[in-house]
Amino acid sequence: MLLMIEAAGLLCLAVALAGPVSAGLARAAWTTRDPRAGLVLWQAVGLGGGLGILGAGLTLAASTLDDRWLPGIAKLPGHLAGLGVAGWAGVGLTLTVGVWLAVVTQVSMTRVSLARRAHRQRLDAVAEILDPEARATVPVGGVRLVDHPRAVAYCLPGLRPRVVVSRGALTALDDGELAAVLAHEHAHARGRHDLVIQPFIAWASTFPFLPTASRAVSAVELLVELLADDAARRTCRPEDLRRALSDLAPDHVTQSRHSDSALAFQLAARASRLAAPPRPLPLAMRALVYVAAVALILLPPAVLLLS
Amino acid sequence: MAGSGHLERAVLQVLWDHPEGLAARDILPALDGRDLAMTTVLTVLDRLRRKHLAARHDDTRPHLYFATVTREDYVADIMLDALGQAHDRQAALVRFLGGVTVADTDDLRRALRHWRPPADR
Numbered sequence: 001m002l003l004m005i006e007a008a009g010l011l012c013l014a015v016a017l018a019g020p021v022s023a024g025l026a027r028a029a030w031t032t033r034d035p036r037a038g039l040v041l042w043q044a045v046g047l048g049g050g051l052g053i054l055g056a057g058l059t060l061a062a063s064t065l066d067d068r069w070l071p072g073i074a075k076l077p078g079h080l081a082g083l084g085v086a087g088w089a090g091v092g093l094t095l096t097v098g099v100w101l102a103v104v105t106q107v108s109m110t111r112v113s114l115a116r117r118a119h120r121q122r123l124d125a126v127a128e129i130l131d132p133e134a135r136a137t138v139p140v141g142g143v144r145l146v147d148h149p150r151a152v153a154y155c156l157p158g159l160r161p162r163v164v165v166s167r168g169a170l171t172a173l174d175d176g177e178l179a180a181v182l183a184h185e186h187a188h189a190r191g192r193h194d195l196v197i198q199p200f201i202a203w204a205s206t207f208p209f210l211p212t213a214s215r216a217v218s219a220v221e222l223l224v225e226l227l228a229d230d231a232a233r234r235t236c237r238p239e240d241l242r243r244a245l246s247d248l249a250p251d252h253v254t255q256s257r258h259s260d261s262a263l264a265f266q267l268a269a270r271a272s273r274l275a276a277p278p279r280p281l282p283l284a285m286r287a288l289v290y291v292a293a294v295a296l297i298l299l300p301p302a303v304l305l306l307s
Numbered sequence: 308m309a310g311s312g313h314l315e316r317a318v319l320q321v322l323w324d325h326p327e328g329l330a331a332r333d334i335l336p337a338l339d340g341r342d343l344a345m346t347t348v349l350t351v352l353d354r355l356r357r358k359h360l361a362a363r364h365d366d367t368r369p370h371l372y373f374a375t376v377t378r379e380d381y382v383a384d385i386m387l388d389a390l391g392q393a394h395d396r397q398a399a400l401v402r403f404l405g406g407v408t409v410a411d412t413d414d415l416r417r418a419l420r421h422w423r424p425p426a427d428r
Contacts, residue, residue: 122385125316125360126378148382154389166386 002307003063003072007056007090010300014052017045017296022212026219032273034281035226037289039196042220044293046203048300053097055300060090069304105202112198116158123162130165138179145170151248153181161189172247176240180232181248184241187231193224222266229270233277242274315360317341318351322361323378328371 022045025031031038062072064087065079076091083091127144134140144164146152151168155161163185165178173181188194200220204213232241245267281289321337322329329337335348352372355361360381364371376384 119385119388121358122381122388124313125319126382126385146382146385147378148386150386152386152389156389164389 001063001067003059003067003069004086006069006304006307007059007063010052010056010059013300014049014056017049017052018207018210019212021045022049022216026212026215030281030285031219031223032226032269033278034286034289035223035230037281037286038223039220039227040293041289042200042216042223043196044296046199046216048296050101050203051297052300054094055304057090057092057094057097059304060093061087062090064090069307101202101206104206105199108202108205109198112194113158116156120156120158120160120162123156123164127162127164135170135175135178137175138182140178140182143182153185153248155185155188157189157192157194163189169248173244174240176237177244177247180236180241181244183232183235184228187228188224191227191231193228196224197221218266222269225266225270226273229274233274238274238277242271245271245274314343314347314351315355318348319355319360319374322355322372322374326373328364328367328373330369330371332369334372 025038025042025045028038031041058073058076059069061076061083062069064072064084065075065082066072080091123144123146127146130140130143130145132139132141142163144162146164146166148166149168150166151172152166153164153169155163163182165181169181170178197217197220200213200217204210204217207213229241317338318334321334324337331348331352332345334352335343335345338348352361352363356363360375362373362375364373
C-alpha cells in the first residue's frame with residue numbers, strides 16, 4: 001500500500017516538476033542574478049522529473065509484488081507473468097517513456113553532431129585562421145575568419161570547437177567590442193554550453209505537447225547566454241559587449257515582430273543586464289538553490305530505499 | 308587524417324583563382340611552398356569532387372578541374388547554414404552572440420536564389 005502511494009507521489013512529483021515548477025522557474029527573476037545556480041536547478045528539475053516518471057512506473061509494478069521497494073524491483077524480472085493490470089501499467093509506463101526518451105535523445109544528438117561536422121568541414125575549407133597580428137590588442141589566436149560582408153560572430157561547439165567571425169564583424173566592431181565578442185564565444189566553447197542545452201531540447205522534442213518544455217529551452221538558452229556574458233565581463237568592459245550586441249543584431253530585431261520576439265526579449269534582457277548588473281545572489285540563497293537541486297535528485301530514491 | 312581540410316582548402320583556392328580550369332599537374336606548382344606528391348593532389352581533388360565542390364572535364368586531355376561553386380556562393384552558403392541553424396531549435400548547431408532573425412536568412416537565401424547548395428548537405 002505504502003509503495004502504491006509512493007508511486008503516486010513520484011508521478012505527482014514528475015508532473016509538478018514538468019508543469020508548475022518549470023513554469024515558475026522560467027519566470028523566476030533570481031536566475032539572472034546567478035545563471036550558474038539557475039542552470040543547476042534546471043538540470044535537477046529535468047533529471048528529477050525524468051527519473052520521477054520512470055520511477056513511478058517501476059514502483060507501481062513493484063508494489064504488486066512486495067511491500068518493500070528494493071525486493072519488489074528485484075522480483076520484477078522473474079514475475080512478469082504474474083503481474084496484474086496495475087503491474088503491467090507500471091512496466092508499460094516506464095518502458096514507453098524510457099524507450100521514447102532514449103530514442104528521441106539519440107536521434108536529436110546524432111542530428112546535431114552530423115550537422116556540426118558538416119558545417120565544420122565546409123567552414124574549414126574557406127575560413128582563414130586569424131593571424132594574431134591582425135588586431136594587435138585583441139587575442140584573436142585560433143579564431144576563424146569568414147570572408148563575408150554581413151556582421152556575424154558565432155561559436156560552433158563540440159570537441160573541436162570553432163569561434164567564427166565574419167569580415168563584416170571585424171569591420172563593424174572596434175578592438176574592445178571584438179575582444180568582448182570573442183570572450184563570450186570562447187566561453188560557450190570552453191563551457192560546452194551545447195551539452196547543457198541539448199538535454200532540454202531532447203526533452204522538448206520528447207514531449208512536444210508540453211508548453212513548459214519549450215519554455216524551459218528558452219529559459220536555459222537565456223541563462224547560457226548570461227553565463228557567457230559574465231565570462232566576457234571578467235576580462236572585458238560590459239559596455240563593449242553591450243555595444244557589440246547592438247552592432248551585430250539587425251535593426252529590425254529591436255522592433256517587435258512576432259517571429260523575432262523571443263530573440264528580441266533575450267537581447268533586451270542581456271543588454272539591460274550588461275548596463276545594470278544585478279546584485280549577486282546572497283550566499284545563503286545560493287546554498288539553498290544547490291541544496292534543493294541535490295535534494296530533488298537524491299530524496300526520492302532515498303525514500304524508496306528506506307521503505 | 309590531420310590537415311587534410313587544410314589541403315582541400317588550398318586546392319579549392321587554386322581552382323577559384325583559375326576559373327578557366329586547371330590540369331592536376333598544374334595545380335601542384337600553384338600550391339607553392341608545399342612538398343606534395345601528385346597522388347596527394349589527385350586524392351584531394353577526388354575528395355572535393357565527392358563533396359560536389361569540384362568537377363572534372365573528361366573530354367579534354369589532360370582532364371581539367373574546375374570549382375563548381377564560386378567562392379562567394381560557397382561562403383554565403385556557410386553563412387546561410389549557420390544563420391539557418393540558429394533558428395532550428397532541434398539542431399542547436401551554433402551559439403550566436405546577437406542571434407539572427409528570419410529576415411536575415413531570407414536575405415541570404417534571396418542572394419543565393421540562382422545557386423543550389425551541394426547535394427551532400
